[in-house]
Amino acid sequence: MATESSEGGLVFHPMDQFIVSPLFGDGAVSWYTPTNVTLWLALTVAVIALLLVRSTAEARIVPDKSQSIAELAYGFIYKMVVDVTGKEGVKYFPYIMTLFMFIVVANFIGLLPMAFTTTSHIAVTAVLAMAVFLTVTILGFVLHGVSFLKLFWVSSAPLALRPVLALIELISYFVRPVSHSIRLAGNMMAGHAVIKVFAGFAAIAAISPLSIVAITAMYGLEVLVCFIQAYVFTILTCVYLRDALHPHH
Amino acid sequence: MEGDIVQMGAYIGAGLACMGMGGSAIGVGNVAGNFLAGALRNPSAAADQTATLFIGIAFAEALGIFSFLVALLLMFAV
Numbered sequence: 525m526a527t528e529s530s531e532g533g534l535v536f537h538p539m540d541q542f543i544v545s546p547l548f549g550d551g552a553v554s555w556y557t558p559t560n561v562t563l564w565l566a567l568t569v570a571v572i573a574l575l576l577v578r579s580t581a582e583a584r585i586v587p588d589k590s591q592s593i594a595e596l597a598y599g600f601i602y603k604m605v606v607d608v609t610g611k612e613g614v615k616y617f618p619y620i621m622t623l624f625m626f627i628v629v630a631n632f633i634g635l636l637p638m639a640f641t642t643t644s645h646i647a648v649t650a651v652l653a654m655a656v657f658l659t660v661t662i663l664g665f666v667l668h669g670v671s672f673l674k675l676f677w678v679s680s681a682p683l684a685l686r687p688v689l690a691l692i693e694l695i696s697y698f699v700r701p702v703s704h705s706i707r708l709a710g711n712m713m714a715g716h717a718v719i720k721v722f723a724g725f726a727a728i729a730a731i732s733p734l735s736i737v738a739i740t741a742m743y744g745l746e747v748l749v750c751f752i753q754a755y756v757f758t759i760l761t762c763v764y765l766r767d768a769l770h771p772h773h
Numbered sequence: 774m775e776g777d778i779v780q781m782g783a784y785i786g787a788g789l790a791c792m793g794m795g796g797s798a799i800g801v802g803n804v805a806g807n808f809l810a811g812a813l814r815n816p817s818a819a820a821d822q823t824a825t826l827f828i829g830i831a832f833a834e835a836l837g838i839f840s841f842l843v844a845l846l847l848m849f850a851v
Binding site for chain 2: 707710760763
């Protein structure tokens with residue numbers, strides 16, 4: 525990357541917000557170093573625990589605000605799992621609920637000013653996506669044995685076409701974790717970078733009102749994107765899970 | 774001099790990669806527009822299909838995100 529020219533360049537670089545740095549001092553980052561990523565991952569877990577455990581600890585018949593949010597999230601994900609994977613998928617509901625809550629809370633607290641968006645890093649989302657990929661693949665083989673490979677053999681297609689389709693299905697199966705992780709990380713990174721670019725324009729007096737309006741609009745869009753991307757990640761997990769439960773076309 | 778030309782190529786490539794986003798924009802628009810057209814014809818069936826809508830949008834959007842990633846790689850990694 526070229527060094528920013530001192531005249532005419534932005535005041536700060538829009539990608540600076542994604543730099544992983546140690547919390548204390550500024551040494552090298554090893555695997556045990558507490559960094560800003562660790563801090564915000566820990567905060568994410570703390571917020572989820574506070575929301576779900578504390579609000580339902582003394583469940584009331586007429587729920588208060590936090591209990592309503594917790595119950596709404598539970599009902600929303602439960603309905604999604606039942607709709608997409610069927611009744612057999614309910615067994616795997618806790619995993620999907622965990623994924624959704626983690627991603628949605630990480631996305632939302634990443635929107636706070638000065639916060640670090642952990643889900644904007646492929647290192648974080650790739651772990652989530654690989655976990656889903658491995659779970660689904662192992663589950664498919666455990667439940668169906670070798671006949672799980674029928675997933676790639678499209679029996680509704682003409683016989684001559686099936687080897688070609690099998691190849692395409694195989695490739696698309698192994699691209700899943702890549703697209704699954706990059707979709708989330710790319711969306712979060714792109715949105716935050718755009719906000720920072722507009723924030724850089726705010727330093728120029730002539731267009732600063734315009735850029736502040738633009739930041740506000742982008743922020744509203746980002747709130748929407750944060751939720752939709754968590755929803756999409758979860759529903760794709762459900763779709764992959766359905767493939768593992770019912771591999772026959 | 775040689776480094777400058779390489780950098781110029783990387784920047785031009787990053788700009789070209791952004792054209793992929795236009796393609797994915799057309800794709801997402803097609804998905805949402807067709808969903809709306811179908812939903813207005815038969816509103817009672819629309820609610821069940823919103824999950825399919827989001828899956829379709831996600832698949833169309835993934836390719837735009839890939840082109841964004843290529844642009845980022847050209848800008849920062851190459």
